[in-house]
Amino acid sequence: MPPRPLEIGPAGRAAAQAIERTCVARGYSQRQLAARVTALGRPMTFTALSRIERTVRRCDIDDLVAIAAALGSSPNALLAAASSRPESLRVGGI
Secondary structure: OOOOOOOOOHHHHHHHHHHHHHHHHHOOOHHHHHHHHHHOOOOOOHHHHHHHHOOOOOOOHHHHHHHHHHOOOOHHHHHHHHHOOHHHHOOOOO
């Protein structure tokens, strides 16, 4: 039986949206941003970036730090969308 993929939670979805919004605001294409991330030492294809933005692929902490640096932002800024809406982080009504 193949392993079950890990679900992307609300913070991951919010970070993906923030990455996409910031990328558009800076005028970068996915190819340009992926090249910037790669130049910073974190190899990334535009396909991987697209999958992160579409929440098909998880964005691990190393990806988040590199993407934030490439965008001239901070990981905190990319996560702020989720943390500013604590109700969106509730899991199972907890």
